[in-house]
Amino acid sequence: MLTRPAPLPRTVGGGERGARWLLALSVGAVLVLGPFAAIAAPDERLDAVSRLLIERGLMPSDVAQGTPTLAQKVRDGASDMVITAMNFLGVPYRLGGSGDSGGFDCSGFTRHIFEMSLGLVLPRRADEQAKAEGLVEVPREELRPGDLVFFNTLRRTFSHVGIYIGDGKFIHSPHSGASVRVDDMRFAYWNKRFTGARRAGASTDPPPASDTPTGR
Numbered sequence: 059m060l061t062r063p064a065p066l067p068r069t070v071g072g073g074e075r076g077a078r079w080l081l082a083l084s085v086g087a088v089l090v091l092g093p094f095a096a097i098a099a100p101d102e103r104l105d106a107v108s109r110l111l112i113e114r115g116l117m118p119s120d121v122a123q124g125t126p127t128l129a130q131k132v133r134d135g136a137s138d139m140v141i142t143a144m145n146f147l148g149v150p151y152r153l154g155g156s157g158d159s160g161g162f163d164c165s166g167f168t169r170h171i172f173e174m175s176l177g178l179v180l181p182r183r184a185d186e187q188a189k190a191e192g193l194v195e196v197p198r199e200e201l202r203p204g205d206l207v208f209f210n211t212l213r214r215t216f217s218h219v220g221i222y223i224g225d226g227k228f229i230h231s232p233h234s235g236a237s238v239r240v241d242d243m244r245f246a247y248w249n250k251r252f253t254g255a256r257r258a259g260a261s262t263d264p265p266p267a268s269d270t271p272t273g274r
Contacts, residue, residue: 138175139171139172139175139176139203139204139221140203140204140221140223140224140229142171142174142175143167143171143175143221143223143229143238144223144229146162146167146170146171146238147229147237147238147239147240148237148238148239149161149162149231149237149238150236150237151163151231151232151233151234151235151236151237151238152166153234154166155231156169156170156182157170161231161237162231162238163231164184164218164219164220164230164231164232165180165182165183165184165187165219166182166231167220167230167231167238168180168184168187168206168219168220168221168230169181169182169187171221172258175204176258178192178258184208184216184217184218184219185214185215185216185217187206187208187216187219187256188206188208188215188216188219188253188254188256189216190256192258192259193206193256193257193258193259194256194257194259195254195255195256196255196256196257197255198252198255201222201255202222202257203222203223203224204221204222204257204258205221205222205255205256205257206219206220206221206222206255206256206257207219207220207221207222207228207243207252207254207255208252208253208254208255208256209248209251209252209253210251210253211251215253216253216254218230218232218251220241222243222255223240226242226243226244227240227241227242227243228240228241228243228248
């Protein structure tokens with residue numbers, strides 16, 4: 059149930075939106091440059107980026123001890139998708155929302171990110187995204203950055219969806235009154251509600267799915 063739309067423009071605003079974009083760019087520099095970043099930028103700059111990531115919950119605090127960081131883990135994965143998703147940190151939840159101007163619900167967020175980063179349009183509903191042709195099932199132990207992760211939050215399988223970003227964490231639009239944020243899948247609430255994961259594979263062109271949103 060995936061289609062390829064015309065390329066979407068990527069715009070950058072001011073204020074909080076601009077701050078999120080700067081954060082994404084900073085993370086992007088770490089993801090893309092990898093080991094060369096230590097040569098291209100002073101240690102002070104890398105430390106500042108690390109502090110931002112730690113404050114956002116995107117990097118383990120033990121990075122200073124030389125353990126693998128989230129940035130290192132996602133560098134070889136779907137870095138563009140992760141950077142795109144992080145650009146929307148703080149955007150408010152809105153039931154039925156599918157754009158950053160008015161907010162997102164969970165499936166609206168994942169649909170928007172996949173369209174922007176991969177040029178693929180997912181079905182609108184979380185449960186339909188889990189069953190979409192062109193996405194393949196992924197075992198939890200084989201998760202990679204950019205995979206869709208699904209949860210049972212409404213006593214219904216595949217009622218919530220987010221995007222895995224590495225280090226056991228995922229980014230999502232959780233519920234009314236909240237905003238796009240990063241959570242840890244290993245926390246008890248999410249761990250016991252995890253119901254599966256999907257990865258973008260070969261795309262197909264089946265009939266479009268319903269535009270009726272479900273889930274949180």
